[in-house]
Amino acid sequence: MNGLDAALRAAEDAAVSVRTYVPGYPITDLAQALRCQISVNEKVALEIALGASATGLRSLVVVKQVGMNLLADPLVISATHGIGSGVVVLVGDDLGPRRSQAEMDSRFYAPLSELPLLDPCRPGLLYASLLEAYALSEKLRIPVMVRITSRLLSAQEEHIPSRPLPATGQRFEKNNWELTAKGRHQRHHDRIMAFAQEASESSPLNQVQICGEIGIIASGHPASLAQGLGVSVLALAYSHPLPERLLRRFIDGHRLILVAEEPEPFIESILSENPKIRGKLTGHLPRGALERLDIIQALEELGGRPERRRQAYEGVAERGYEGVCSDCPFRALFSALAKVDAPVAGDAGCSIRATREPFSSADVAYGLGSSAGVASGFCGKGIALMGDFALAHSGLAGLINAVWSRRDLLAVVLKNDVAAMTGFQEAPDLSRVLEALLPTSVLDLPAEEEDVEAALRKELARRGPSVLVARGRCVMKKNSRKN
């Protein structure tokens, strides 16, 4: 059984009836196997889960790390507002990152939102962590996060026993409104997180092995890498709140401690005042994802100052990148965009594949759904380039703002009816919404580059915000149908 199978079994055994997701690496396959319902964005995905919870249904939200940035608003509020039945946010961190615009450690959202986060290291513990998360979520009436990575999802474990957790049908308690926001926050500190602290201290999912005077404190996949190295290992169940007494006992019992975690020194930064602590901050381990060899090398250098290794910044030339498909219908558009002499804000969909040579069609790309807002701030009229999924995700809000505040921009929507980068999930058709909102014209692709350039120049000559909907059929989608 791999990590994906373990998560499936946990969702069944915890009787999770409402499951939502937003596609993206590394969670798309997992979310689809879980039969999660797609949402246009992560904020909506969590809001659906909260609504289900308030009316007595357990819910699961599956997102990738950058999705946490949009989900954070209802997450922070739900921590003190309270919930009904269990809500778990299962977040996948893309280490590397392989298919994301930013490497991010989602664990930092746990102290920010003041919510518990479990960080399991192998499939059996992923299963047990999800069940523990639902039990804790329901007892404390708060959402609980569980962090995963692609390596955890593909890791194997032979036997994972089932421990069903029947649904309770617990609903939101209206007497919550008797406390002010300040009062709910006071209660959160005083009672709820104090209980979570005890859960972290006493969790049977904490794994301790004692061996010699050197110890490793680890969380997530590095806890698996740290096994069998002839040193003590404390594999933590919770990254937040940390089990303070357990950590103190473990640190006191050893001469030196290596903190092995990824991608950022989240736990190490909390423990770093102790002179025994070594890790990424002290230069003993590299930033980002860890390998077993990194830990072995760090243990060899633990007593001294680590040799400062020259760091080569990863470049596109050595790693390579997915360019625009050779028979993509949008190729002429990507070429024409570079010729019209207007700043172009790109997005996180297929348009990001055209940011480099031979197209160089976008100047900047700050994330999914961002292009309309970014182009609204350009000095002079610019272009907001987005896919139709990006439009639905959060791009529409930028367009509404452009109309409302009379920003001068041209939005170019690549309409292929799918989220091609994440597996061809269907994108909502917002054509009529666009037509009702602002002047809209349509360009069917493929077309000659001169015609596409002429269409762009014509739209750019128009005063005020407008939209050019570039319609084309994704050839990769067609091919995936054949397969």
Ligand code: SF4
């Ligand atoms: S996946 Fe589809 S839309 Fe994206 S570049 Fe390839 S053909 Fe074009």
